[in-house]
Amino acid sequence: MGRGGENYGKRENAGAASSKQETFPAWARDVKQCEEKYQVNRELGLPSAEVEKRRQIYGLNELLKHEPTSIFQLLLEQFNDTLVRILLAAAIISFVLAWYDGEGGGEKEITAFVEPLVIFLILIVNAIVGIWQESSAEKALEALKEIQSEHADVIRDGKKVSSLPAKELVPGDIVELRVGDKVPADMRVLSLISSTVRVEQGSLTGESEAVSKTVKVVPENSDIQGKKCMVFAGTTMVNGNCICLVTEIGMNTEIGKVHSQIHEASQSDTDTPLKKKLNEFGEVLTLIIGMICILVWLINVKYFLSWEYVDGWPTNFKFSFEKCTYYFEIAVALAVAAIPEGLPAVITTCLALGTRKMAQKNALVRKLPSVETLGCTTVICSDKTGTLTTNQMAVSKLVAIGSRSGTLRSFDVEGTTYDPFDGKILGWPVDGMDANLEMIAKISAVCNDAGVEQSGRHYVAIGMPTEAALKVLVEKMELPEKYASSSAPGDPRRCCQVWNKMVQRIATLEFDRDRKSMGVIINSSSGNKSLLVKGAVENLLERSSFIQLLDGSTVELDKYSKDLILQVLREMSTDALRCLGFAYKEELPEFATYNSDEDHPAHQLLLNPSNYSSIESNLIFVGLVGLRDPPRKEVRQAIEDCKDAGIRVMVITGDNKNTAEAICREIGVFGYREDITSRSLTGKEFMDHPDQRNHLRQNGGLLFSRAEPRHKQEIVRLLKQDGEVVAMTGDGVNDAPALKLADIGVAMGITGTEVAKEASDMVLADDNFSTIVAAVGEGRSIYDNMKAFIRYMISSNIGEVASIFLTAALGIPEGMIPVQLLWVNLVTDGPPATALGFNPQDTDIMKKPPRRSNDSLITAWILFRYLQLTTKVPQTLSGEVYLSRRMPSALRSAFLSISEYLTIVMDHKEIIHAEPSTLFCALHSRQYKGFGAKLYLVIGSYVGLATVGVFIIWYTHNTFMGIDLSGDGHSLVTYSQLSNWDKCPSWVNFTASPFTAGPQVFKFDTNPCDYFRSGKIKASTLSLSVLVSIEMFNSLNALSEDGSLLTMPPWVNPWLLLAMSISFGLHFLILYVPFLAQVFGIVPLSLNEWLLVLAVAFPVILIDEVLKCIGRCTTGPRYSPATISIKHKAE
16 A cells, blocks of 8 residues: 555544544434535435545445564464473573583584474474464454445545546445445445345345335334345345445444454454463473472582581582583473473364364364364354355245135145255145146246255255245146146256246336236247246235136135135244245236237336336235254254264354244254243343343343344453453454454355354364264364373383483483483374374264363372482482481472472462462461372383383393393492492402494493493393383373273274384384484493383383272272461461
């Protein structure tokens, strides 16, 4: 947009503000008052000078383009995630340490930079994906602009200006609208050129039928649907011509208000439940990592800071910067081990797999986190038209005249679409159509301007939906035997074509709002003229004098027959059916010689619509039909499934109340005889309700009819504030703001507008409500699988933390280097974690209530199973005696307090924000005494013990569990020597024998103490192999949270077995390919050494089976709830 456009935009804002305060209710003022208000004459239009003045005031007739978020700002937003910030900090520190080590040693080894570079790569990919998702979020606003009209026919300076760019319209312009035009602005209808004007505005208001427009005023407090004398920007003319006055342009139009609401909703986007949980987890993980890192550093403080006591005072301080840096590196390695680097990638992969599964069920997910959010949906707010119903008018009941006066015949018609082969007519005469039914078919086929065509696998209406439904009825009625041979069997339009070939339409009496009927004058093959009429039943009965009986004979329409027909009409209307009657007239003396000749005297009668009522008089009534937008077949069962799953269904529609209530009863939202006075409100009634929140909290279904976009948005907003996870469905422009605001916006793929699709998180390819319910089940399954691989990855990482922690606490050489841990976290753990996303769905998954959005990903019991190591292992090894020997008493006390604190905090996050005095009371209260002193062997502790234990075993034992480990010729040392290896230079006569590892031989002739540095390569390889093996076995444990492997064997998920094979294969690759083995600092293992690895790793399955058994047998809370009250603070 150029400079002028920018100025217009600024003025438009000002205009919008002023207009909001001084809205002129044109719909409640007559035509003359409107012309006076806008100072315009409909014959002359606005003068050019006045147009320019108004453009300076109101700006251009276009929607504002909001400033997009800059790429830099989007980039910064990607680092709001706690886990991402932890990874970034770890990467920066690792990079600095790698650079420092290279400078100090004179050589920068590439392996030192692998860890930070890989982490940086993960962050870059994550940021790119995040920016792509964010930048595509506002496409709904662009799609909204596409539905605006581009041109308009305007009267200015007394002349007609054709195809004026619509953006140049100003309030007060006079516009002519024709059939097929897209309305360019909100306008007041001044006059009707044709007898009838109809506008398709369902995408804006939610109405299922085109709306007839009038010039008559309506009440000032009318809703959008009630403003019959207004046409709105973005809607489409489907019938007639009219002259209109522009009243609102740009952002002040109804579609402009929708634009503003979408923008407002996009600004209030909240994190998905999954992201909230991951952020909570990241915060707690940050706390744990920080404390453990500090603790590890403090444990080893004596190695880089020492002093002597003289007269009771410490003096002669000695500080080693090199050793201080070394133990800082160990603390950083521990942090890297604790961070599940692969978690973001695995979650993305799992969600992507979920989108594929949903796509197979016709649910196309546009935003990955939406997959998981679906699983905790508690309320589905569904549009009616096109979602619960087919958005295709269909005849459901046909009423014909009986064999004698005062009798009627009723036929139920199956089918819910425009497909002529969808369903049949029940109770249809076995011997074919009688004369009365033939006449109904003839009128339905000939007095009709619509059509039905096949588009792909679907049939669509061409023209008015009501008339298209009549064409489908004709096909289901089939042809009388005498005409059947004249058509091609299988042609979906053959019956209508036959009826139309038999006659010639020579004139049309257009529908108008006064007589409420349409008629056609036809010339039959015999040359006789006749009139066929369809329209409102009451009006046709008023103008009918006879009825046609079953055999084709006619009798006078008596009062009894008329009352009977009206009674049937009332019953059908009660069922929310839209009724149309059929009639005909055989004697037309004025048109006996008329053949569409404009010079014929009868032609003058047709030019004046006021003559139509007299032409359509003395009719012969033949029957009626009931039409509706029928509910989808699958919806009723889907509603029942929602009830079983604890999900409430609320229907929010722009359609009228009676129709919506009838549909809701039919699909099971309400019972057939249930009193729904308090459950069914219009949008206006809800906005005026004194207690909106309690109304929304009612159990069971709710209905909101005649709802405007702002009503839908307010309902969604209140539900979200009440803690509900809301899925909102819709297909029209009017649904877009609520779709954007909801936790899950679901748009219709077939009938949905581009605006709705772009505002949504998910698109239904089949427009079917039952697809949403299936997607919810898939979302729940994905969440369960996500918990499985998070359990798996966290337990693995805790094991790595335990290994490094124990290594530092025991004072033994470093068992694994950071690049090995990174390999395990990213590569070895990745395939099994991803494969857990293929776990089969539980059969009763939709019989359970939805989980709360604030439920923890990791429960207290799971934490106990996987996290106890960090607080318990030192006691497990040697008890407090060990701690007394290794630490000063103050440090030991701090260690135990921190251990208890970490455990409590994971189960009770509210403690994190409590005051220090409160924390102190909690940590030392009896209430938490059991948390810090348990000596159970749980998964995390076993991983740490096994990886460190096998390292110690290699140095201190020749055999273990009958397995001979002496084949490589390595020297044995005592545990005391191993734990004090840094004092090796002071040992007298210490030697280390050479040992073999594959083709390599490691010798220590020049410096025997290298046996604890470069010589640890075999022990380090054993530790890494045990860690990999345990994590593979542990992935089997993660198949089910509490289910035994005996009831859920590994082969229920063959992908997991394949993933384990891939991970073991990758581990063998780095072990037995010399180049890779050198990069990762490992060596090949012998058969006996592999037997040792498996013997140490396999018990992890047995341990978790015991823990699962305890989990199944335990009922109620496994720990007493932590309640830190004000009273406790005072104590």
